[in-house]
Amino acid sequence: MIQNHFQVCAGIRFVLLHVICQDFDRTVKLSDQRIAWILQSSRGRSSMSPPAQPQKSPSPSQPSGKGEVSDLKLQLRQLAGSRAPGTDDAKRELFKKVISYMTVGIDVSSLFSEMVMCSATSDTVLKKMCYLYVGNYAKGNPDLALLTINFLQKDCRDEDPMIRGLALRSLCSLRVANLVEYLVGPMGSGLKDNNGYVRTVATIGVLKLYHISSTTCIDADFPSMLKDLMLNDPDAQVVANCLSALQEIWSLEASTSEEASREREALLSKPVIYYLLNRIKDFSEWAQCLVLDLVVKYIPSDSNEIFDIMNLLEDRLQHANGAVVLATIKVFLHLTLSMTDVHQQVYERIKAPLLTLVSSGSQELSYAVLCHLHLLVMRAPILFSSDYKHFYCQYNEPFYVKKLKLEMLTAVANESNTYEIVTELCEYAANVDVPIARESIRAVGKIALQQYDVNAIVDRLLQFLEMDKDHVTAETLVLVKDLLRKYPQWSHDCIAVVGNISSKNVQEPKAKAALIWMLGEYSQDISDAPYILESLVENWEDEHSAEVRLHLLTAVLKCFLRRPPETQKALGAALAAGLADSHQDVHDRALFYYRLLQYNVNVTERVVDPPKQAVSVFADTQSSEIKDRIFDEFNSLSVVYQKPSYMFTDKEHRGPFEFSEELGSLSVGVESAHNVIPAQRVDANDNDLLLSTSEKEENKGPSSNGSSYNAPVYDGSISLTVSQTQTETPYSSPALPTQASQSTLAIDDLLGLGLPAAPSPVPPPLKLNVRAALDPNTFQRKWGQLPVSLTQECSINPQGIAALTTPQVLIRHMQGHSIHCIASGGQAPNFKFFFFAQKAEEPAGFFLVECVINTSSSKAQIKVKADDQSTSQVFSDLFQSALSKFGKL
């Protein structure tokens, strides 16, 4: 198939073949030397399309790719036995050609045996090319790969350490399972080699072997040899490789072996961490990052230790490599989470290095750092309020950088800097760069929504409307609408300006909808509102957006309720058009309004146009839990994507350093008959999920993770300062569990959902599915997505406390009540459980519970999340009653 797709024309250099084809990646490729051009189509992918024919082909008879490969084959054979002078040079040229074909994606695996035959050479360059080739194709030719074993093994005993290392690396890279027996011997001697280079190769080799055949690797006892090397080898790179390899091996093994999870935890023991930290400067900058990633997970026993570590790492913040600096910052941030003052000092300390990294280095690097700065600014805007000038956009920055900067500017705006920030934003709004102009207007709007004193900002927004640029007008209208919902007192000024806007100049659906909403809502203040609406109704057919048509229906009806005689005609036309509308929602709404009006106009008014309460806080787009999650994953892609890792990675690829120390102490709910989950499946990343309690005393517990435990303490303080200045929605910060129930209710209110604040007096009986099943992945996803619908604390009777010797007892008990455990952990006095239950006749009706029991205080804290929030109180009652029966026979 591939051979059809390339032609080779020999003897021509630098002739551009003109290829007529639509597929953009049908490319013209230059190989080297004598054969000048290889024309190749999109590497077999588009094998259905006809092969590209060069229009101005320089030679009518072109040898096919296949011919070329067999040509090479022939030449290689001739050279294989030759000992003539210059043979090596000729071989080099041939090998180069083979490798260049390989690079562009041409299959040259048929040359395998010839390549191996030619590899009997003392020329290192040749050897290396041959190794590269063999490594690429051995997997597909396991039988032929056997041919290479002999010379590779021989090279592993060469006197030149370079050759030994190279051969060992190639041997490990064959990726052929039935050849592993040949690997064990050379690997064993490689690990003991007196040359550091060979040992670095061998340590990574162990990991390669593990991936080919884990049993061979474990049986040969290589991991414990690595452990030994890690603690004793004088070569820092050997130590670093041992650490990488062991982290990967133990995390993968931990699912099946308790010993492995113990080993994995042992990597985080004080002696290991101190040993690595003390030699941090011996490591290469990359290995330093590796060590720092490990240190993040270490839990110091007291604050002295924390300060020692920070002092030791202080100068890493001045490193020119951004990766080292960010890894260090992560250590600092996570170590100090429980110490509010120091944590704040850390923010102050890291500001300058971060800003320096943002402005030095390439655009790509500065983007990666800026994403992290963005995260910190969003977490603690107040600490950055005097640095706002650093977030001004430069004209030549790409959109993704400007967007981050605008968000940061919005976040840090407070009384003292708002004027300057808004002035700057107005410059961007007038800019020729349309996407940025739009973002800037939105930013001004957001600042207006979060400030008390919006006087000046409203004026600016209204000036935007006078700029007479369509995109500016459109964005501004949407914002003015939001502003009016929050500050109805501004309606007079706004309406005066909005009333002057010709609806013909507003085309974007969102903006049009906003304008129509205002026309309806303020129809009594806009003298010609009925007529504007009428003309809009007349053009019903030309209105493509269903959203706009829906708004139009409502607005006309509101206008009618206030100014009936003037609007009657428009209303009739709108209802008629709506009833005939092909869009289901529009049709239904029109019909609904029609019947409502038929029934009673007063009721209609109560339904459609009730007196409104001003919105005080708009809902945040991202839950605080997700934000915390991202913060825990500082210095990873999560920060760049602004999503926690479970949203974009496969389970098995969460990363070598993502293994979690918690798992060792968390046994999984094996009792649950349908959920026999290997520990590994409870995601390694979910430390925070599994242990997000706010009990400070657990700090020192062996299973605690500094970050998640103390986060609420820190956040509490920040959210306090935040709410004082109104720079962010006060409810976006994670509230302490005791406040949570209030805040959920408050949010419900704000959203105007009108949910009853208290459960209805006679709740319908709730039946749970006895055989409910939920896999940990889904559990975890749901837990991340659903809001906490209830937080409660209840007491546990003394019998229950007495019975709670191990988590398993309670798990079994709850299962009897159709409440299943998915993960549990802890030891006296603190136990932690994750339960789930499912409504009997409803496959989607899941309840998720986090339950933390403190046996010394006999209290249980319960957090409930539910697919159907209206039943969470009922479920919680059920849960508590089940819990209260625990221990009673």
Next chain:
Amino acid sequence: MISQFFVLSQRGDNIVFRDYRGEVPKGSAEIFFRKVKFWKEDGEEEAPPVFNVDAVNYFHVKVAGLLFVATTRVNVSPSLVLELLQRIARVIKDYLGVLNEDSLRKNFVLVYELLDEVIDFGYVQTTSTEVLKSYVFNEPIVVEAARLPTLGPAAMFMQGTKKMPGTAVTKSVVANEPGGRKREEIFVDIIEKISVTFSSSGYILTSEIDGTIQMKSYLTGNPEIRLALNEDLSIGRDGRSIYGYSSSAGAGTVILDDCNFHESVHLDSFDVDRTLTLVAPDGEFPVMNYRMTQEFKPPFRINALIEEAGSLRAEVILKIRADFSSSITANTVLVQMPVPTYTTRVSFELEPGAVGNTTDFREANKRIEWGLKKVVGGSEHTLRAKLTLSQESHGNIMREAGPVSMTFAIPMYNASRLQVRYLQIEKKTKTHNPYRWVRYVTQANSYVARI
């Protein structure tokens, strides 16, 4: 942990391709290239350096018109991978002398040798040009640097000034020179990128200098080098000094907001006499990066005016003044200004006797461009442009145009006044006296005047 590394040309061809872990399906290079080429997400036209397609993360940096790409499935540190890509590009450049598509294609076997040692099974082993020397056996095939697009800031030293041996900066660290003997030399470049925003009335709204002291060493035997900076240099503003605040900090002193250093730099005597001690590794590397927001005198003053001149006509007057010594010459100066989108035609009028000026109206993005090959210190230049408009501007023309932006490079000029007082190389023998080059250059990063 990296799964694959590859380099793509501008057309999307694989120039080198290395799969380290075999976890990412084949065809990733194509998926990547399509995505970058046709990027369109939330109104963006340009792909960010990191993105995710089907649980595979793609990282890329653009160097010399080439795309250096890494893929992984793991949630790794983005800075680590991007730093690494940048570093790989630099190491390759150290070896090939010149980094471009041609040199890479000619030397791909050597590049594979490097890649084998830099990363093993996805884990970084070393990126030190020096350490790698012992693993590289191919001789680089040197490509002529002439007439190639300029690469990086060093390239500008090759223009105009005769003082520098132009080939030196594009010399491979391993290639032998025609004479057979290596020339002992070391280059220290102080490169400053300045950002200034002027308000419409000419006030400076924001200004910043981002500087790098870049070193490229061709010295044998790794001698110790002492690099002395201004004695009164102080670091950390607002008393937030990291190194102890110098009380003499007053007028005339150079105050850096912050700086960072290369690994090899020892700061033992930095507190005392502002000297950096280092054993320079082979190849190019930044000794120190610094950032300064202290006020400085901007090298150019920009005056821009746009006004209506009758119906459907407007006039733009651009004036630049070079505010530096007449012994210094700025080169590759380019002034750009967006004009109203309904501009249809522009006619330019230069001062009589103006040489080396180019003017252009970029119809596609409605921008006028004014290029000046050389601007001597102290001189002033004016451009008048007459615009023909297709609609009335309703007195709004000021809002429809600008801001004016400017790019330039000024050799032997540095805005921060940070200086290398001396560059001392530890002597191995009496006759050992390597060439030392200390060069300054200031470039515009974002140099903007609002109107």
